[in-house]
Amino acid sequence: MVELKHVCVRYESTGVEALSDVSLKVEDGEFAFVIGRSGAGKSTLIKLLLKELDANSGQVYVNGYDLTKLKKRKVPEFRRTIGVVFQDYRLIDTMTVYENIAFVLRVIDAPKKQIRKRVPYVMSLVGLQDKADCYPSELSGGEQQRCALARALVNDPALLIADEPTGNVDPELAYELVELLQGINACGTTILMVTHAHEMVRHFGGRIINISEGEVVFDEVIGGAEIEAE
Amino acid sequence: MKLSSFRYLVRQGFDNVWKNRVMAFASFCVLLVSLLLVGISVLFYININAIIGGIEDKNEAIIYLVDEASEERVNEIGDTLRSLGNVSEVTFVSRDAALSNLQNDTEYPEIFQSLGGDNPLPDAYRIKVADITKMNDTMKAAEKIPDVLYVRSPDTFVELLTEIRRIFTIVAFAVIIAMLIVSMVIISNTTRASVFSRRREISIMQSVGATKAFIRFPFFIEGMINGFLAGAFAMLLTWFSYNSLVELLGKFDGLSSIGFGNVIPYSRIALPVALAYVAAGSLIGAIGSVLSTRVHLKYRAANM
Numbered sequence: 001m002v003e004l005k006h007v008c009v010r011y012e013s014t015g016v017e018a019l020s021d022v023s024l025k026v027e028d029g030e031f032a033f034v035i036g037r038s039g040a041g042k043s044t045l046i047k048l049l050l051k052e053l054d055a056n057s058g059q060v061y062v063n064g065y066d067l068t069k070l071k072k073r074k075v076p077e078f079r080r081t082i083g084v085v086f087q088d089y090r091l092i093d094t095m096t097v098y099e100n101i102a103f104v105l106r107v108i109d110a111p112k113k114q115i116r117k118r119v120p121y122v123m124s125l126v127g128l129q130d131k132a133d134c135y136p137s138e139l140s141g142g143e144q145q146r147c148a149l150a151r152a153l154v155n156d157p158a159l160l161i162a163d164e165p166t167g168n169v170d171p172e173l174a175y176e177l178v179e180l181l182q183g184i185n186a187c188g189t190t191i192l193m194v195t196h197a198h199e200m201v202r203h204f205g206g207r208i209i210n211i212s213e214g215e216v217v218f219d220e221v222i223g224g225a226e227i228e229a230e
Numbered sequence: 231m232k233l234s235s236f237r238y239l240v241r242q243g244f245d246n247v248w249k250n251r252v253m254a255f256a257s258f259c260v261l262l263v264s265l266l267l268v269g270i271s272v273l274f275y276i277n278i279n280a281i282i283g284g285i286e287d288k289n290e291a292i293i294y295l296v297d298e299a300s301e302e303r304v305n306e307i308g309d310t311l312r313s314l315g316n317v318s319e320v321t322f323v324s325r326d327a328a329l330s331n332l333q334n335d336t337e338y339p340e341i342f343q344s345l346g347g348d349n350p351l352p353d354a355y356r357i358k359v360a361d362i363t364k365m366n367d368t369m370k371a372a373e374k375i376p377d378v379l380y381v382r383s384p385d386t387f388v389e390l391l392t393e394i395r396r397i398f399t400i401v402a403f404a405v406i407i408a409m410l411i412v413s414m415v416i417i418s419n420t421t422r423a424s425v426f427s428r429r430r431e432i433s434i435m436q437s438v439g440a441t442k443a444f445i446r447f448p449f450f451i452e453g454m455i456n457g458f459l460a461g462a463f464a465m466l467l468t469w470f471s472y473n474s475l476v477e478l479l480g481k482f483d484g485l486s487s488i489g490f491g492n493v494i495p496y497s498r499i500a501l502p503v504a505l506a507y508v509a510a511g512s513l514i515g516a517i518g519s520v521l522s523t524r525v526h527l528k529y530r531a532a533n534m
Contacts, residue, residue, distance in 0.1 A: 050437065076436075076439045076440060076441045076442075076444075077439065078439075079436075079437065079438065079439035080438075080439035084437055084438075090430070090433070090434050090437070091434075092431050092434055094245075094246075094249040094250070094431075103435075103438065104438045104439075106235060106238055107435070107438055107439055107440045107441075107444060108439065109232050109235050111234075112234055151438070155438075
């Protein structure tokens with residue numbers, strides 16, 4: 001569960017107020033799109049949810065953690081409850097697909113047995129079972145994004161944050177990726193997907209949170225194209 | 231941390247040396263040069279000290295006694311000299327022995343026949359001082375002993391030697407400290423560059439919930455391996471060049487007379503040199519990497 005109460009974030013260096021009195025709540029098991037133009041405050045929202053920056057005022061709750069009071073030494077523990085997919089994939093170039101995914105489990109001291117069982121499972125989930133020994137540089141953009149998704153899922157996180165996951169892949173793959181995310185959401189994982197692909201959002205429908213100039217200007221559930229067609 | 235995780239991180243450290251071989255090689259070279267600079271400065275200082283020490287050992291003063299001194303009095307003067315404190319060795323040279331030595335050393339012994347059996351030389355004591363810088367004080371004390379005719383010491387030479395050692399000690403320490411500072415700055419910058427080149431990797435580790443210790447540990451191992459290899463290589467280079475130099479110096483007979491015979495053979499210092507190089511290399515490598523990672527993590531935390 002994600003909850004923001006009257007959150008304000010201001011960058012001291014530039015004086016820009018990136019988020020202004022933002023309040024929103026995403027329940028467990030929900031799928032929500034966060035849309036908005038560049039500079040609207042989407043990235044700041046993600047950084048806030050990952051505890052990469054602190055709010056100047058207001059409260060932020062993620063997966064049962066009160067981020068406004070979270071101590072530094074507890075940050076790694078908190079981040080283990082979240083899966084993140086970035087637009088630029090952020091895979092470790094010197095590790096194979098298998099190692100990149102297994103790395104998350106090694107970080108949490110998972111038993112070898114679990115690693116050997118869980119990693120091939122998530123690789124098959126995203127269709128990368130044949131690419132285990134490949135390095136990121138040997139993969140296409142879509143494969144790299146699926147690898148990043150597998151890494152985000154391997155720890156079975158309660159919340160998956162996808163930051164522009166379709167930004168670097170072609171439209172067909174982008175739709176496939178969102179369908180994959182919807183499948184994961186159907187298994188109970190809360191998903192927050194940040195995107196500026198408005199057409200795709202309209203196609204899929206669901207809960208849409210629109211941020212503009214640091215404020216939530218729209219937060220409603222709309223029917224997608226497929227739903228409308230039915 | 232579980233044993234399996236510990237093993238994984240150690241293996242990661244070893245793998246990273248190869249995977250980041252360009253930066254690892256840069257760190258290795260910088261560390262190697264730094265260790266050699268400091269190591270050679272220290273060895274140079276130790277050897278110059280040994281050479282000066284060797285010259286000092288050969289340095290003697292002679293205390294001549296009056297002819298009237300009885301045998302008993304001569305013995306008393308010997309005891310007094312021994313009790314002076316700074317005197318490390320006292321050898322009695324009788325007037326007969328002195329004349330005999332003189333006759334043996336000269337190429338023209340016939341000139342002594344003109345003496346007609348007389349011996350103009352006095353009895354004397356040869357003494358060696360423990361601390362050459364206090365030679366003058368010791369000589370003044372010896373002069374005051376009754377029945378001492380006069381003393382002869384190489385004053386100018388002693389002063390020169392003392393001055394050389396004093397200046398050399400200051401210069402050597404200044405050079406060693408300068409080398410240490412330069413080395414630390416270069417090592418720190420190189421390891422920082424190495425860590426900076428992998429900032430993306432570090433940020434990924436942080437985003438998936440890796441603790442600081444988990445992030446730092448492979449860097450620690452990596453730095454230690456680089457340092458160990460640099461230390462071992464520096465040791466081999468020093469061994470080879472030191473032995474070559476000693477061999478070269480040995481070819482010049484004249485050099486041993488001015489103290490170069492006192493250069494310490496490598497076999498005598500091989501173990502401490504090897505240990506010092508390897509330990510210093512491993513320690514500097516490991517600490518340098520950890521500090522750079524720490525600075526980077528702090529910087530990231532402050533700029534997030």
